[in-house]
Amino acid sequence: MLTRADVEKVALLARLRLSESELETLTGQLAQIVGYVDQLAEVNTDGVEPMAHAVEVTNVFAEDSVEPSLPREAALANAPRHNGRGYLVPAVLGE
Amino acid sequence: MSEPYTTVIGLEVHVQLLTESKLFCRCSTKFGAEPNTQTCPVCIGMPGTLPVMNRKAYGLALKTAVALNCNIPEFTKWDRKQYYYPDLPKGYQISQYDLPMSADGYLEISDPKGRFEPKRVGIIRAHLEEDAGKSVHDEAAGKADSEIDLNRTGTPLLEIVSQPDMRSSTEAKAFLQELKLLLTYIGVSDCNMQEGSLRVDGNVNLHLDHNSQRIATPIVEIKNMNSFRAVERALDYEAARQYREWQETGRNLGDAPKQTRGWDDVAGVTRGQRSKEESSDYRYFPDPDLAPVTTTATEVQAVRASLGELPAELRLRLTEAFELSDYDADVLVNQGRPLVDYYLEVAEHSGDPKAACNWVTQDVLRVLGDEGATIESFPIAAKQLGDLITTIREGNLPNTRAREAFNLMRQSRLDVATAIAQLGIQKVDESELIALVNELLAANPKTVADIRAGKLQAAGALIGQAKKRNANVDPNRVRELSIELAQQGEG
Numbered sequence: 096m097l098t099r100a101d102v103e104k105v106a107l108l109a110r111l112r113l114s115e116s117e118l119e120t121l122t123g124q125l126a127q128i129v130g131y132v133d134q135l136a137e138v139n140t141d142g143v144e145p146m147a148h149a150v151e152v153t154n155v156f157a158e159d160s161v162e163p164s165l166p167r168e169a170a171l172a173n174a175p176r177h178n179g180r181g182y183l184v185p186a187v188l189g190e
Numbered sequence: 191m192s193e194p195y196t197t198v199i200g201l202e203v204h205v206q207l208l209t210e211s212k213l214f215c216r217c218s219t220k221f222g223a224e225p226n227t228q229t230c231p232v233c234i235g236m237p238g239t240l241p242v243m244n245r246k247a248y249g250l251a252l253k254t255a256v257a258l259n260c261n262i263p264e265f266t267k268w269d270r271k272q273y274y275y276p277d278l279p280k281g282y283q284i285s286q287y288d289l290p291m292s293a294d295g296y297l298e299i300s301d302p303k304g305r306f307e308p309k310r311v312g313i314i315r316a317h318l319e320e321d322a323g324k325s326v327h328d329e330a331a332g333k334a335d336s337e338i339d340l341n342r343t344g345t346p347l348l349e350i351v352s353q354p355d356m357r358s359s360t361e362a363k364a365f366l367q368e369l370k371l372l373l374t375y376i377g378v379s380d381c382n383m384q385e386g387s388l389r390v391d392g393n394v395n396l397h398l399d400h401n402s403q404r405i406a407t408p409i410v411e412i413k414n415m416n417s418f419r420a421v422e423r424a425l426d427y428e429a430a431r432q433y434r435e436w437q438e439t440g441r442n443l444g445d446a447p448k449q450t451r452g453w454d455d456v457a458g459v460t461r462g463q464r465s466k467e468e469s470s471d472y473r474y475f476p477d478p479d480l481a482p483v484t485t486t487a488t489e490v491q492a493v494r495a496s497l498g499e500l501p502a503e504l505r506l507r508l509t510e511a512f513e514l515s516d517y518d519a520d521v522l523v524n525q526g527r528p529l530v531d532y533y534l535e536v537a538e539h540s541g542d543p544k545a546a547c548n549w550v551t552q553d554v555l556r557v558l559g560d561e562g563a564t565i566e567s568f569p570i571a572a573k574q575l576g577d578l579i580t581t582i583r584e585g586n587l588p589n590t591r592a593r594e595a596f597n598l599m600r601q602s603r604l605d606v607a608t609a610i611a612q613l614g615i616q617k618v619d620e621s622e623l624i625a626l627v628n629e630l631l632a633a634n635p636k637t638v639a640d641i642r643a644g645k646l647q648a649a650g651a652l653i654g655q656a657k658k659r660n661a662n663v664d665p666n667r668v669r670e671l672s673i674e675l676a677q678q679g680e681g
């Protein structure tokens with residue numbers, strides 16, 4: 096059963112700040128989603144090969160040739176903050 | 191080993207593969223471009239975009255894995271490794287989790303100086319993944335913001351993880367040098383550490399006997415080592431630090447979580463960083479946007495056949511077929527394939543592998559070192575150097591003047607015959623030399639007397655005079671003849 100602590104942990108990993116009431120609501124909703132997917136566990140999968148991909152395609156490659164990149168202004172256009180050269184984010188320290 | 195412990199080291203190496211474009215999009219991977227000028231919707235993680243695997247990147251990764259003696263499974267897939275960091279625009283890195291493209295290989299290391307026994311370092315796995323971006327924090331410009339450059343995002347990396355098979359920083363350095371050599375021989379990476387094409391993290395802990403029990407200290411991962419020398423120093427520092435810490439706290443493996451420490455090269459210390467997230471925190475799952483890759487045994491065979499001679503095989507050939515010492519073979523092979531090819535041509539052309547080795551490892555390498563040049567631009571062609579060696583052997587160029595000829599050939603780009611002619615070097619006929627020595631003896635009665643009195647070193651005085659008369663005389667032969675003729679005159 097999905098607990099509130101699980102939701103808090105996932106929220107932290109995703110850097111989401113949730114209010115008390117949001118945590119409450121989301122724990123319930125997520126538990127329902129997980130429960131829904133869990134129904135699949137009832138299917139007998141003995142002798143069924145696990146699959147890594149939904150479609151049976153393999154070896155899809157592109158050739159190694161350079162094509163034009165985005166102009167920098169376009170790349171930075173939707174950034175909450177930038178200085179015309181790079182994206183600006185709260186200080187990253189320690190590495 | 192004098193320490194009361196055994197250092198146990200495993201290395202994790204990230205190598206940038208030599209492609210023109212990124213792993214999943216067609217942006218350039220060229221180093222040094224203006225920030226954020228080599229990105230596109232795929233590599234900056236815009237919704238609705240789809241990655242497509244770079245064929246060349248997969249090929250280079252496969253080549254490396256085969257050269258590292260790895261098993262290549264028939265089926266491999268890519269997974270999303272999720273973590274939140276400003277330089278990771280998608281919020282996940284496309285990497286490989288439970289079905290990597292290669293596993294269970296090894297790399298053999300040895301030391302011609304004999305500081306450790308030759309050994310086989312296991313390779314746990316080598317897998318293909320994408321790089322993240324770069325964050326720059328300019329302390330001087332105020333501490334408010336970091337600037338993110340996403341040019342590097344999506345660049346193909348091969349992550350190579352070794353077994354904890356190394357027992358000293360010397361072995362770790364040897365492993366890295368051999369790995370780098372191998373990668374440059376097979377041409378999959380330029381391994382330029384300054385440009386971040388080769389990055390090393392180390393995992394280290396200590397094994398020690400305590401109250402007749404074998405115990406281990408907590409494992410520490412060391413990051414931020416920017417040169418092989420730094421790796422060596424950081425590992426030595428960390429081993430000593432762990433021993434001190436163990437003496438103070440008595441903490442064993444399992445008593446403390448795995449710690450990450452960063453190497454400060456200037457201060458010469460490691461410092462604690464954020465504690466490592468558990469692997470389950472990355473919430474890996476198969477990337478639904480990428481198709482898995484299958485590789486047949488026939489394809490692996492073809493890759494193996496395409497590798498050419500690897501450094502270890504080349505060393506063996508040089509010591510066995512050319513009878514070079516382990517040390518000489520190592521010096522040549524470690525210079526890279528172009529220099530070895532040069533050597534091979536000199537050896538073949540001169541028919542004297544040992545003399546060829548002496549000229550190449552001493553004179554040629556000295557010049558290259560002094561000039562910071564590479565063999566590709568060396569002015570004396572291999573055949574010319576071979577001719578020089580043959581000319582000496584045939585007695586047409588005295589050893590004492592060989593270096594002059596070498597220097598002239600190099601500076602004026604001459605062949606050996608022209609260089610010898612320009613230097614006025616001619617073989618001195620033996621009868622001519624005898625006549626010259628007799629003349630000198632006649633003119634230096636004191637020297638003759640000294641030699642007869644057993645002071646053979648007096649003959650040295652005649653060498654200078656002989657060279658003044660004829661620059662081509664062989665000083666050793668003048669000495670021999672002076673002594674011989676002076677003593678003959680006695681009887």
